[in-house]
Amino acid sequence: MQTVLLKATTFFYLAGALLYLYFTFALNERSARLGRMFLLIGVILHGAGFAGRYVVAGYTPVTSLFESLSFFAFAIVGVFLAFELRYNLRVLGAFVAPLAFAFSAFAAFLPGAVRTLPPALNSFWLPVHVMLLFFGNAVFAVAFGAGIMYLLMERELKTKKMGAIFKRLPSLNVLDDINYRCLTIGFPLLTLGIITGSIWANYAWGSYWSWDPKEVWSLVTWLLYAALLHGRVTVGWRGRKAAILAIVGFCAVLFTFLGVNLLLPGLHTYSNLSG
Amino acid sequence: MGQIVIVGLNHRTAPVEVRERLAFPADTVGHALRGLVARTGISEGVILSTCNRVELCVLACEGYRGTESVKEFVSSFHGIPLADISPFLYHHAEEEAVRHLFRVSSSLDSMVLGEPQILGQVKDAYGYACEFKSIGPVLDKFFTKAFSVAKRVRTETRVASNAVSVSYAAVELAKKILGDLSDKTVLLIGAGEMCELAARHLLSAGAKGILVTNRTFERAARLAEEFDGMPVRFDELQSHLKRADIVLSSTGAPHFILKREDVEEVIRIRKNRPMFLIDMAVPRDIDPDANQIDNVYVYDIDDLNNVIETNLEERQREAARAEEIVLAEVEGFRRWLESQQVTPTIVSLRRKYDEMRQAEVAKALSALGAHDPKTRKVVESLAASILNKVLHSPIASLKREADGSNPMEMAAVVREIFDLPLEEPEGAADGGAGSEAVSPEQGGNVGRQ
Numbered sequence: 001m002q003t004v005l006l007k008a009t010t011f012f013y014l015a016g017a018l019l020y021l022y023f024t025f026a027l028n029e030r031s032a033r034l035g036r037m038f039l040l041i042g043v044i045l046h047g048a049g050f051a052g053r054y055v056v057a058g059y060t061p062v063t064s065l066f067e068s069l070s071f072f073a074f075a076i077v078g079v080f081l082a083f084e085l086r087y088n089l090r091v092l093g094a095f096v097a098p099l100a101f102a103f104s105a106f107a108a109f110l111p112g113a114v115r116t117l118p119p120a121l122n123s124f125w126l127p128v129h130v131m132l133l134f135f136g137n138a139v140f141a142v143a144f145g146a147g148i149m150y151l152l153m154e155r156e157l158k159t160k161k162m163g164a165i166f167k168r169l170p171s172l173n174v175l176d177d178i179n180y181r182c183l184t185i186g187f188p189l190l191t192l193g194i195i196t197g198s199i200w201a202n203y204a205w206g207s208y209w210s211w212d213p214k215e216v217w218s219l220v221t222w223l224l225y226a227a228l229l230h231g232r233v234t235v236g237w238r239g240r241k242a243a244i245l246a247i248v249g250f251c252a253v254l255f256t257f258l259g260v261n262l263l264l265p266g267l268h269t270y271s272n273l274s275g
Numbered sequence: 276m277g278q279i280v281i282v283g284l285n286h287r288t289a290p291v292e293v294r295e296r297l298a299f300p301a302d303t304v305g306h307a308l309r310g311l312v313a314r315t316g317i318s319e320g321v322i323l324s325t326c327n328r329v330e331l332c333v334l335a336c337e338g339y340r341g342t343e344s345v346k347e348f349v350s351s352f353h354g355i356p357l358a359d360i361s362p363f364l365y366h367h368a369e370e371e372a373v374r375h376l377f378r379v380s381s382s383l384d385s386m387v388l389g390e391p392q393i394l395g396q397v398k399d400a401y402g403y404a405c406e407f408k409s410i411g412p413v414l415d416k417f418f419t420k421a422f423s424v425a426k427r428v429r430t431e432t433r434v435a436s437n438a439v440s441v442s443y444a445a446v447e448l449a450k451k452i453l454g455d456l457s458d459k460t461v462l463l464i465g466a467g468e469m470c471e472l473a474a475r476h477l478l479s480a481g482a483k484g485i486l487v488t489n490r491t492f493e494r495a496a497r498l499a500e501e502f503d504g505m506p507v508r509f510d511e512l513q514s515h516l517k518r519a520d521i522v523l524s525s526t527g528a529p530h531f532i533l534k535r536e537d538v539e540e541v542i543r544i545r546k547n548r549p550m551f552l553i554d555m556a557v558p559r560d561i562d563p564d565a566n567q568i569d570n571v572y573v574y575d576i577d578d579l580n581n582v583i584e585t586n587l588e589e590r591q592r593e594a595a596r597a598e599e600i601v602l603a604e605v606e607g608f609r610r611w612l613e614s615q616q617v618t619p620t621i622v623s624l625r626r627k628y629d630e631m632r633q634a635e636v637a638k639a640l641s642a643l644g645a646h647d648p649k650t651r652k653v654v655e656s657l658a659a660s661i662l663n664k665v666l667h668s669p670i671a672s673l674k675r676e677a678d679g680s681n682p683m684e685m686a687a688v689v690r691e692i693f694d695l696p697l698e699e700p701e702g703a704a705d706g707g708a709g710s711e712a713v714s715p716e717q718g719g720n721v722g723r724q
Contacts, residue, residue: 157452158566160578162585166451167437172549173454236546239570 002052003112005045006070010108012042013073013101020093024168032090039077039097046074057114060127062134064115065261069107071130072257075138076100083142087178091168095145125200129193136189137253140225143182144250150175150243172239179242180232187225194218214268217256224249277318277616277683279417280341281372282349282364283330286386289363291326297353297360299324301403307352308409314344319411321418323379323400325393327386330400332376334413334683342366373417373608377601380421381428382435388590389435394425413615413683417608424604431600434593437586442473444582445553445574446480449521452551452572459520461485463504464512464532466494467525469555469576474502474523486519488512490526516541522552524560531562538565553579617673620686623695628666632658669693 019035022028050071053061061067080096083089153169156162169175197218198208209215228245231237237245260268284297299307299322311320311333319334331349335341346364350357367375378384380397401418404410410418429435438444453459461482463474466489474485485504489495492508499506507515516522516537526532533552538561542550549570554561559575566573613619636658640651669689676685689695 153451157448157572160574160581162582171451171454173452177454236548238547239549241569 002049002056003114005049005052006066007108007112009042009046009049009070009073010101010104012038012045013077013097013104016042016077016093017097017101020090020097024091024094027168032093035093035097036081036084036090039081039093039100043074043077043081046070046077050074053114057117059117059122060130061114062127062130063117063121064110066107066110066112068130068134068257069103069110072134072137073100073104073107075134076103076141079135079138079142083178087170087174089170089174089178091149091170092142092145092178095148096142099141099145120204123200123204125196125203129196129200132189132196133193136186136193137257139182139186139189140246140250140253143179143186143246146175146178146182147243147246147250150179151240151247154240154243176238176242179246180238182246183225183229183232187229190218190222190225194222212266212268213260213264214256214266217252217260221249221252221256224252277413278335278341278368279332279372279413279612280335280345280366280368281330281332281375282342282345282366283323283328284360284363284365285328285330285384288365293360293363294326294329296355297329297349297363298326299329304403305407308404308407310352311345311348312409314348316341316344319404319414320409321400321404321414323397325396328379328384330376330379332372332414332417334411342368369612370605370609373612374601374605376417376421377424377604378598380425381597381601382425383428383594383597383601387439388587388594389439391435394422397421397425411684412687413612416611420604420608424601427604428597428600432593432596434590434597437589439583439586439590441469441555441576441579441583442476444579444586445473445523446476448572448574448579448582449477449551450480452549453520456481456483458483460518461504461521461523462507462516462519463487463498463502464522464524464560465489465526465528465556466498467555470523470525470553471498473553473555477521477523478502482521486515488515513537513541517544520548520550522550522561523555524553525555526560528556528560529558532560533562533565535562535564535568538562538571539568542568542571555579614690615683615686617676617683617686620689620695621670621673624666624669624689624693627693627695628662632662 016035016039019031019038023032023035050061053067062071076096077100080093080100084092149169150172152165153172153175156166157172197215201210202208224245228237228242228249231245232242260266284294286294289297304322304324307322308320311317311322311331316336317333318336321332323330323332331345333341333345335344346357346361346366349364350360353360375384376397380394382389382391382393385393397418401410401422404414404418438447449456449459456477459482461474461477461484463470463485478485485499485502486507487495487499487502487504488507488509488511489498490509492506495506495509498504512532516533522533524532538550538552542548547570549572552561552565552571552573554563554573554575557576561573561575563573563575565571636655639654639658643650643654669692673685673689
């Protein structure tokens with residue numbers, strides 16, 4: 001039941017993404033409102049699905065690839081809705097909702113059966129470590145969307161050829177503001193996620209840091225965002241440079257999450273395509 | 276039968292020398308409205324007078340030459356011979372008049388297509404007519420409808436979106452680059468009319484403050500005072516530049532005032548906070564290469580003109596869609612208008628009760644079982660004479676009112692009291708739409724589907 005629920009939300013995210021895209025294309029207000037409604041219902045059902053799975057499985061269901069991808073989609077939609085509420089920025093939906101749909105759809109094709117928890121994961125740290133990171137990554141996903149929007153908008157303003165994008169996207173200033181806001185929320189979450197992971201590693205594996213591929217790539221990601229944050233605060237990096245770094249940073253996030261799971265076996269390999 | 280007539284002139288038909296002589300300033304419009312509706316044959320009137328157009332809209336009674344009457348009024352009111360003004364006047368009647376007012380209110384007939392002021396001016400004209408009681412139920416409905424058509428055009432098409440003047444284009448771009456302008460500072464270099472206008476628009480769009488500089492400090496001081504801003508010495512320009520988020524420049528300098536290196540230095544000092552540099556001077560004041568610096572946007576006068584041109588093209592495209600909306604609404608209003616006339620009202624009144632009479636007579640005869648011609652004749656004439664007597668006074672009132680001051684109001688009342696259906700003149704073309712009267716709104720919907 002809960003597995004069906006988790007997979008079914010994909011349709012809500014698809015509908016939400018399409019409606020936001022249609023809104024952006026046709027500037028149809030109703031479409032945006034409807035899109036938000038679909039995402040909202042989707043995320044509520046998704047939350048209920050996770051709660052159900054928690055009860056059935058007896059542990060926080062963020063261990064298999066199916067569960068992780070599904071949770072990532074859940075976090076992205078949640079974070080997006082919060083940002084939309086704060087900035088009333090519906091166009092963002094056309095850039096972020098499709099991401100949530102993609103992860104959710106990917107998850108839907110994976111086996112979703114509840115499995116017994118590997119003993120090493122049976123810990124208080126599991127939900128803390130994983131949720132911090134996924135919410136941090138979801139915030140970075142929003143920054144990624146805003147970054148793409150920034151580059152599109154900036155190109156029109158620099159080349160002075162105002163087309164469809166100019167009318168639809170918000171000001172550069174707002175997009176840059178989102179970039180910074182995401183960084184100040186996402187970076188602490190990422191940092192805490194890595195620290196809690198390290199503490200847990202010490203309990204579970206007897207060492208804080210063992211240069212496992214996941215750890216290495218997390219570090220790379222962390223360094224990228226650290227550089228961006230540092231550049232922003234001290235040298236005044238902003239605009240285009242910040243947008244590009246947010247995009248590169250999110251690519252690193254994706255590789256740390258999916259690339260490492262699928263390509264580079266290591267200590268963290270609890271989840272791959274087979275479960 | 277009453278007839279809506281519009282007589283007017285606009286920026287296309289009359290030069291400003293004529294328009295200013297035929298205008299009705301606010302302080303004379305009450306007097307004019309009273310004079311207008313005092314003329315025989317004119318029962319309602321509204322006068323719209325703006326710098327680009329004068330329009331007199333009246334409801335003329337049946338049999339009167341409304342157009343001539345209004346033209347004579349204009350001529351006598353302003354004391355100018357009719358022959359001198361008639362070449363500049365146009366006139367529309369009935370459907371054409373409806374379409375004309377709908378187009379005017381929707382800003383489809385404006386000099387700058389889609390400009391927003393005209394609707395407010397039409398509303399003012401309607402307000403005066405209400406205040407001086409020169410408006411009646413028909414023009415009231417007509418103008419109210421015109422407002423809703425204008426609103427529909429505005430929301431359903433993009434005919435009024437995007438800036439079409441240089442100064443507004445500058446504001447629009449500033450907002451897209453800098454976002455909220457309320458914490459942004461403008462720097463005005465030199466004194467050019469277009470720059471000053473843009474500065475004014477930026478300030479009214481919320482910009483926080485303005486710095487003004489000029490080669491002669493006195494001029495800067497004077498202008499700064501006018502804008503409630505701060506004057507800056509020209510040789511200190513570079514040191515004040517860092518405070519400016521928006522720079523408007525139009526000096527007569529033969530060379531660049533802001534070179535790429537200057538801007539690079541400023542943007543470094545500003546820690547990359549974006550700058551929008553608007554160069555309205557020819558020859559140019561700002562090195563166009565500065566546009567290549569990150570977070571710096573340089574627009575010269577040609578760039579702004581290109582933006583406007585693109586926007587105007589879009590408005591033109593949208594205007595075609597707006598015209599379709601107007602046409603559908605004209606059709607809806609025409610149906611309503613037709614239903615309000617005296618003759619069709621009498622026809623449908625008679626038709627309704629004739630049918631009723633025939634049905635009742637047939638019922639009575641079959642109940643009596645009478646087949647002899649005499650009984651038949653008595654029953655039939657009884658019914659006919661009662662009906663004629665009952666209908667006599669409403670029909671008489673309608674006929675009397677047909678030449679009176681307000682035939683449509685009477686028609687509307689009779690329709691309401693006797694619950695008359697709206698009928699197509701040529702018969703039941705509408706498939707016998709029942710007793711549901713078609714209001715202009717519903718008519719509009721029909722046209723839209």
